[in-house]
Amino acid sequence: MAGHDLDELYDCLRRVAPSACPCCQKDDWILATEPMALVPWVKGLNKGLKGGGVHAVVRTCGACGFVRLHSVQVLQAIADADRKAR
Numbered sequence: 365m366a367g368h369d370l371d372e373l374y375d376c377l378r379r380v381a382p383s384a385c386p387c388c389q390k391d392d393w394i395l396a397t398e399p400m401a402l403v404p405w406v407k408g409l410n411k412g413l414k415g416g417g418v419h420a421v422v423r424t425c426g427a428c429g430f431v432r433l434h435s436v437q438v439l440q441a442i443a444d445a446d447r448k449a450r
């Protein structure tokens with residue numbers, strides 16, 4: 365997905381969601397090098413929504429394998445606001 369700085373998104377993610385894994389309580393997140401997943405909308409409910417779903421960055425718990433997704437749109441908006449505030 366073009367137009368997003370992955371390092372910036374991950375920096376933002378670490379700041380706003382520094383939590384441990386909800387399954388095993390460890391803090392051993394692996395950030396995907398292929399950053400973007402598309403979580404598709406259910407067919408018929410996506411009228412007017414560009415891209416057909418939620419674009420997300422993926423992080424996986426290195427201790428138990430739990431997978432977590434965070435919205436690229438939300439992280440990018442936070443990163444953009446932070447950059448403007450500097």
Ligand SMILES: [Zn+2]
Nearest residue numbers: 385388425428
């Ligand atoms: Zn875990």
